[in-house]
Amino acid sequence: MLPPLGPIEAPPSLDLLGPQGPEILPLLSRPFLVLHRASSLYTARTCLLLLFDLGWEGRLRSGTTLDELCLGLPPQVRKPLAWMLPFLVSEGLLRREGPGYVLHGIPDLDLDGIRTIVHDEAPGHGVNFDLLDGVRSRIPPFFTDGKAGDALLFDLALFPLWLAYFRNDNLVYYPNNLLTLLALRQDLAPGTRLLELGAGAGSFARLAARRGTEEGWLDRIVEYRFTDLAPAFLRRAQRDLAAEVPGLPLTFQTLDLNRSLGDQGIAAGSLDVIMGINVVHVARNLETVLLDLRSRLRPGGRLILGECLKPTLEHPIYLEFFFSFIRSFTDVELDPRWRPIHGFLTPEAWVCALEHAGFTDIGTTPPPRPLMDRHPSFNVGAITARA
Numbered sequence: 001m002l003p004p005l006g007p008i009e010a011p012p013s014l015d016l017l018g019p020q021g022p023e024i025l026p027l028l029s030r031p032f033l034v035l036h037r038a039s040s041l042y043t044a045r046t047c048l049l050l051l052f053d054l055g056w057e058g059r060l061r062s063g064t065t066l067d068e069l070c071l072g073l074p075p076q077v078r079k080p081l082a083w084m085l086p087f088l089v090s091e092g093l094l095r096r097e098g099p100g101y102v103l104h105g106i107p108d109l110d111l112d113g114i115r116t117i118v119h120d121e122a123p124g125h126g127v128n129f130d131l132l133d134g135v136r137s138r139i140p141p142f143f144t145d146g147k148a149g150d151a152l153l154f155d156l157a158l159f160p161l162w163l164a165y166f167r168n169d170n171l172v173y174y175p176n177n178l179l180t181l182l183a184l185r186q187d188l189a190p191g192t193r194l195l196e197l198g199a200g201a202g203s204f205a206r207l208a209a210r211r212g213t214e215e216g217w218l219d220r221i222v223e224y225r226f227t228d229l230a231p232a233f234l235r236r237a238q239r240d241l242a243a244e245v246p247g248l249p250l251t252f253q254t255l256d257l258n259r260s261l262g263d264q265g266i267a268a269g270s271l272d273v274i275m276g277i278n279v280v281h282v283a284r285n286l287e288t289v290l291l292d293l294r295s296r297l298r299p300g301g302r303l304i305l306g307e308c309l310k311p312t313l314e315h316p317i318y319l320e321f322f323f324s325f326i327r328s329f330t331d332v333e334l335d336p337r338w339r340p341i342h343g344f345l346t347p348e349a350w351v352c353a354l355e356h357a358g359f360t361d362i363g364t365t366p367p368p369r370p371l372m373d374r375h376p377s378f379n380v381g382a383i384t385a386r387a
């Protein structure tokens with residue numbers, strides 16, 4: 001008997017998806033919705049199994065607070081645990097009782113059953129679960145020995161799984177790229193000089209090249225600066241992309257968005273578009289970074305950010321599991337106005353931060369409200385703003 005995933009959300013109605021709705025709705029297919037639900041449940045079960053691996057089942061059964069659980073452990077464990085415990089409550093695997101968290105009964109922690117459902121309904125996505133299994137098996141020294149999460153999660157064994165995750169044929173990752181593409185394509189002027197931040201495995205560049213060729217707008221991009229902080233990603237992209245996407249006028253550069261872009265060779269006012277998918281939330285100081293990005297755009301140039309979005313800042317979303325171990329995600333400077341807590345932001349927090357940095361004409365594809373109020377599990381969007 002297969003474990004049920006619980007109710008699978010119905011897709012939003014077209015009127016909630018804005019003017020580009022007809023192109024967005026097909027993203028929210030039955031296989032996507034099943035995979036999305038399965039991923040959240042698999043992540044929750046993986047979290048609880050990880051806590052069991054660490055030997056904490058007894059403490060959870062008798063009830064424990066976050067403070068008690070952190071006692072005697074390296075300080076870095078607090079942020080992931082502060083995320084995991086409420087996430088486990090939201091998935092029904094722990095109960096909140098007063099200040100504590102309690103495990104009752106025998107929780108259903110079957111992972112194979114989830115894989116079987118996904119194999120039937122969204123074939124080819126087992127690798128997403130391999131990545132979660134990989135995180136669970138590698139991360140214990142983060143808790144026990146204070147080892148850095150980045151070193152544990154981006155080692156050679158897991159790198160191929162990350163590459164497999166950031167792909168356009170991954171139904172749960174593709175919306176990040178497609179929504180950003182829809183935002184870019186709108187208003188794409190001939191002669192566009194574009195810079196991609198955190199371009200990683202290059203899945204966006206591939207999608208832009210394919211769609212731009214099919215739809216006849218690729219030649220409007222006269223310069224595509226492919227940048228990333230990680231040399232491993234850049235080396236790979238440099239090796240593979242030039243041959244795969246000959247129509248894209250690519251250059252490659254190491255670029256850290258947390259350092260002045262001017263100091264890294266990007267001239268003021270020299271770009272028409274700066275875009276980044278799931279990267280600008282690692283800005284250590286969001287205000288400084290957004291001001292810097294604006295200064296590199298020509299007046300009227302566009303910043304386009306594909307980002308995971310949260311319906312409210314308190315609402316844990318499963319994608320935060322991986323990132324809660326990564327220092328660049330958790331150790332950011334907080335600001336009560338737009339970033340009272342680390343992690344993904346709400347659409348409103350992005351608007352507030354962008355306005356503060358002097359951007360205008362700010363919009364999101366698709367428009368986030370009332371969509372996210374009615375569908376809190378819809379957690380991606382492309383935010384566009386003009387310099």
Ligand SMILES: C[S@@+](CC[C@H](N)C(=O)[O-])C[C@H]1O[C@@H](n2cnc3c(N)ncnc32)[C@H](O)[C@@H]1O
Binds near residue numbers: 201
């Ligand atoms: C979530 S991945 C996005 C991957 C990419 N969009 C793709 O489809 O392959 C985030 C990327 O941001 C990069 N990154 C992380 N911190 C960065 C920083 N401070 N400056 C620039 N890039 C950074 C990572 O190396 C990674 O490639």
